[in-house]
Amino acid sequence: MEASLKVLNNYVKVDDQNPLELAEKITRIGHEVEGHHELAVGTKLVVGYVQECIDHPNSDHLHICQVEIAPGEVTQIVCGAPNVKAGQKVIVALPGCQLNGGKISAGKIRGEESNGMICSIAELIADQRLLSDEDKAGIHVLDEDAPVGEEALSYLGLDDFILEIGLTPNRSDCMAMTSLAYEVAAVLDRKVTLPEVTKYEEKKSDITVDVETDLCTFFGAKLVKGVVTKESPAWLKNALLSSGIKPINNIVDISNFVMVETGQPIHMYDYDKLTNKGFVVKTGFTGKYKMLDGEDYELLAEDVIVSTDGGVGCIAGIMGSDSTKIDENTKNIVIEAATFDGPQLRQSARRLNLLTDASQHFIKGAINTKNSLHVLDRCADLLKQYAEAEDIYETVATQYNEEEKHVEVSVERVNGLLGTSFTEEEIKNVFDRLCFTYTLNEGNFDVVVPSYRNDITMDADLIEEVARLYGYDNLPSTLPEMSMTQGLLTDKQSKEKLMRHMLAHLGLHEILTYTLTSPSKENDFNLFHNADDQVKLMWPLGEERSVTRKSLIPHLLEVIKYNNDHAIKDVHIFEIANTYSAQEKEISELAIAMSGNYVDVPWLGEKTPVDFYVVKGILETLFKALNIEPSRYTLEKVEADNKDYHPGRSAYIKVGKTIVGLVGQIHPAKAKKYEVNDTYVVTLNLTAILSMRSSKIKFTSLPQYPSVDRDIALVVDKDVPASEIERTIFRASKILKSTTIFDVYEGEHVEEGKKSVAISMMFQDEERTLDEKAINEAMDKVLSAVEKAFHAKLRQ
Structure with a gap:
């Protein structure tokens, strides 16, 4: 927020403070001053009087002016503004003046001497969005009684210093200058002076209010008749300019100023444009409606609406309707002050792209509902003073009974939490400076929390107030007492x-990709989540990032495509990340994707393209490193109609009957969808795999006795997995140490529907040298086992 020191000075005296030192003090109590600037920039600016103005002989648009810059001192200035003329009081930048656009110096323009510049407001204020077209079009003409030679910024009231304060979410109350004043007053140990509001004799009002939704906790309206729309006084315009708000006219400006002062957004309706003079806060409106800015907006049933005459009078807290707007002919107005539900209002404002200054106050919870009736009176008083209001009517409002909020804290609790030794008097001093009322009984404070302090709900909040006013830097530094712990990674890590x-x-x-994905890709390669179980963002930035992913594979394929498009054909990547669904919550996954050549050494003539056996080998190496033995898992072909993976080159990884992963090639149709070539992948459910009890590493002495190798060729059915054959052979003999499949053959001399699997086996006994008898017994056990399991026969 932007806080004007001139506006702030209306409530607490700060004009005797160094602005930068004050900014430092405010920052130290928790309101970080992120920057600062002057409202208007300009040195050596004075009030001047144009005594004579003639056309420039060498230009069709320039003028030569004789300007009195001090009593009796006249200088010549060449001016190009279309509205300059003799007899005007103007702003003069003398030679050496530093403006936003640069430094002003004396010189000649088209052959005529010019000693300075006659200025417009646009040349003094950097933010052009706050200025009217008139301010930008020509020089600024001052009042006739402006004293010649006086410093111009001071005379205009533009000599203001603005603090740019980054309010924390819990202190949105400080969006109101009066609330900020209490903070500054506490720092400086000064009193806060709130403006006196004159209470006028009020007439009986004929307007009615009704609330039909829980999304509005208070609604108040006040009728004021006989107002005159005109230009605002200088002080009011300057107050808005320094708060980052563009002045419009006295009616609009008063409502904006009251919001700046109290934090309560004000909306005004043209009373004469209402037929039944009633206001109903409700939901349920749908369709397009024209608002104040002349644009049509699509309303949904959940939007909160202030309804007038059965239609839309205002999108609550956001923008008024075109049908009830204030214009130059408005004479009678209804002032609204209400409290609307911030979360719902935020949804509506974001959807409609109408995050206005007023809506931000509701969204951030800056409303002090208890003060709303006073706000309406304040607004009516200003209309009486600056809009010539004739008649003030009674406020009509819904019931609002807010109980006084009490929070208790003890001296012992304060010192125990802060590690300090504050006395009762020191804590009392803090509460007094913050203007908190309280009762004290034997070291226990019963504090009445001010209605504007929504952040204070428990004793720790009061202790924080003591700490920040005392000064965080002044608190003693002590090391916490704790037991020593050894820093170790968890087993999963x-x-x-x-x-x-x-x-x-x-x-x-290793790569890192987005957690969010598109609904069109959400269920691609989904192996571990329910296809219908979706986690969708409430307000996504776009369709492409609107749901959480259920598989890492789609994003890996996008990375492969990106690299292929940039002439990188050999891509081997992996990612470890979480996937999500509402039912399974989150699952940690590992995904590997490989495309192109795994080995490519042209000068050696070595080239190994990625295939099923490459990724399977990587999988087995990974499992071996995790001490997961081959006997713990099996590979099973995917279904013939699988849409994600190639049915002939892909297999599920199973532990028991549970699928914990997959290894294989992506389906050609999916490769076409993601615009990649043949790509092989591995996906693992790490949540399941890493929770498995893995084998312990066992160390054994080197074998002292020789090994014996034997080769066999078994004829089995074509669909028998070779891994199952190996597993059966291992279980058949204790002296069998390793097996290697070195040939698989189908064709001539092998029966149709059968295949020949050639296996090399290594036998070894750790206690003796094997003889022929022992080896033959082991071979018989092996042949008997495979025959029983697979009807396998030795190939002749």
Whole structure:
């Protein structure tokens, strides 16, 4: 927010403070001053009087002016403004003046001497959005009684210093200058002076108000008749300019100033444009309606509406309707002050793209509802003073009974939490400076929380007030007492770190992609989540990032496509991240995607394209590093009609009957959708896999006795997995140490529907040298086992 020191000075004296030192003090109590600037910039600016103005002989638009810049001192200035003429009081920038546009110096313009510049307001104020077209079009003409030679910014009231304060979410009350004044007064130990509001004799009002929704806790309206729309006085316009608000006219400006002062947004209706003089706060309106800015907006049933004459009088807290707007002919107005639900208003404002200054006060919870009736009286008083209002009517409002909020805190509790030794008097001093009322009983404070302080709900909040007013920097620094703990990675963290290092050593690159994805890709390659179980953002930035992903594979394929489009064909990547659904909550996954050549060394003539066996080998290496033995998992072909993975080159990874992953090639149709070439992937459910009890590493001495190798060729059905054959052979003999499949053959001399699997086996006994008898017994056990399991026969 922008806080004007001149406006602030109306409530607490700060004009004797160094602005930068004051900014530092405000920052130290928790309201960070992120920047500062002057409302108007200009040195050596004086009030001048144009004694003579003639056309420039060498220009069709310039004028030569004789300007009195001090009593009896006249200088010549060449001016190009179309509205300059003799007899005007103007703002003069003398040679050496520093403006926003640069430094002013004396010189000649088209051959004529010019000693300075006659200024417009636009040349003094940097933010052009706050200025009227008149301010930008020509020089600014001052009142006839402006004293010649006086410093111009001071005379105009533009010599203001603005603090740019970054309010924390819990202190939105300080969006009101009166609330900020209490903070500054507490820092400086000064009193706050609130403006006196004159209470006029009020007439009986004929307007009615009604609230039909829980999204409005208070609604008040006050009728004021006989107002005159005109230009606002200088002080009011300057107060708005320094608060970052563009002045419009006295009616609009008064409502905006009251919002700046009290934090309560004000909306005004043209009373004469209302037929039944009633206001109903409700929801349920749908369709397009024209608002104050002349644009049509689509309303939804959940939007809160202030209804007038059965239609839309105002989108609550956001913008008024075109049908009830104030214009230059308005004579009688109804002032509204209300409290609307911030979250619902935020949704409406964001959808309609109408995040106005008023809506921000509701959204951030800056409303002091208890003060709303006073706000209406304040607004009526200003209309009486500056809009010539004739008749003031009684306020009509809904019932609002706010109980007085009490919070208790003890001296012992304050010192115990802060590690200090404050006395009762020191704590009393803090509460007094903050203008808190309280009762004290044997070291226990019963504090009545001011209605504008919505952030104070418990004793810790009061203790924070003591700490920040005392000064955080002044609190003693002590080390906390705690037991010593050893910093270690969790089992999951250490295993994920191991996997990352292992995959990097195998030549893969780790990537990081978005958690959010498009609904069109949400269920692609989804293996572990329910397809109908969606987690959708309430207010996504766009359709492409509107739901959480259920698989990492789609994003890996997008990375492969991006690299392929940039002439990088060999892409080997992996990612460890979470996937989400409402039912399964979140699942930690590992995904690997490989495309192109795994090995490509042209000068050696070595080239190994990525295929099923490359990714399967990486998977087995990974499992081995995690001490997951091959006997713990099985591979099972995916369904023939699988839409995501190639049915002939992909397999589920199962532990028991549970699918914990998949290894294989993406389906050609999906490769076409994602515009990638043949790509092989691995996806693992790490939540399930890392929770498995893995085998412990066992160290054994080197074998002392020789091993014996035997080769066999088994004829089995074509669909028998070779891994199952190996698993069965291992279980058949204790002295069998390793197996290697070195050939798989189908064709001539092998029965149709069968295949020949050639296996090399290594036998070894740790206690003796194997003889022929022991080896033959082991071989018989192996052949008997495979025959029983698969009807396998030795190939002749």
